[in-house]
Amino acid sequence: AQTVTQSQPEMSVQEAETVTLSCTYDTSESDYYLFWYKQPPSRQMILVIRQEAYKQQNATENRFSVNFQKAAKSFSLKISDSQLGDAAMYFCAYRGPYGGATNKLIFGTGTLLAVQP
Amino acid sequence: NAGVTQTPKFQVLKTGQSMTLQCAQDMNHEYMSWYRQDPGMGLRLIHYSVGAGITDQGEVPNGYNVSRSTTEDFPLRLLSAAPSQTSVYFCASLRTVANTGELFFGEGSRLTVL
Numbered sequence: 001a002q003t004v005t006q007s008q009p010e011m012s013v014q015e016a017e018t019v020t021l022s023c024t025y026d027t028s029e030s031d032y033y034l035f036w037y038k039q040p041p042s043r044q045m046i047l048v049i050r051q052e053a054y055k056q057q058n059a060t061e062n063r064f065s066v067n068f069q070k071a072a073k074s075f076s077l078k079i080s081d082s083q084l085g086d087a088a089m090y091f092c093a094y095r096g097p098y099g100g101a102t103n104k105l106i107f108g109t110g111t112l113l114a115v116q117p
Numbered sequence: 118n119a120g121v122t123q124t125p126k127f128q129v130l131k132t133g134q135s136m137t138l139q140c141a142q143d144m145n146h147e148y149m150s151w152y153r154q155d156p157g158m159g160l161r162l163i164h165y166s167v168g169a170g171i172t173d174q175g176e177v178p179n180g181y182n183v184s185r186s187t188t189e190d191f192p193l194r195l196l197s198a199a200p201s202q203t204s205v206y207f208c209a210s211l212r213t214v215a216n217t218g219e220l221f222f223g224e225g226s227r228l229t230v231l
Contacts (some may be wrong), residue, residue: 004159006159009157017181035181035219042224043205043227044210044222044224044225045222045225047219049221075130091159091160095220103148103150103165103167103211104150104162104165104175105150105152105160105162105209106219107152107159107160107161107164108159109158109159111155112157
């Protein structure tokens, strides 16, 4: 069965600095999707960034980028120029290849990010 | 476009009571699912559906029932609530045909069972 592991329950970063959140996963599939979701105190789940496993290029969305290491099954999130609004719980998630039961998302346990002014 | 709508947003129950969490989406998504979120455990899949009339169990299905009579609606039923079901519940949907990979989430429902 697929699993997702986030080994950092809490992280802290100074405003304007860079922080990296770690995520590892386990799967026997060759094609899949990986996601980072942000959950602020409002508890809304917000998609931050998405990576398709068949793409070698790391995904980037403004200040957010990933380091996708397929062989190592690692998917870390880098937040550059951290802002107070980045403070939230961040979840790494895995989804299998297209179709049926593999559409389900498997989540890690989350990393709570604090941003210090 | 409302997206995924969950009701109620907050609910307090007594042990043994029953209730239904409602979920509706207006995006014509084939796939719908329910998750529960507990501290230190992330989000865990309760039940999911790949289309009207089709449902299946996820990781933690015990104590919950679902049905999918229409594409739009996917209610989650607690037949006899227990304190262990105190949690935040999320409904999420996906359009499998377009296969963008992204699940769309409702705003969550906080349930407390006394």
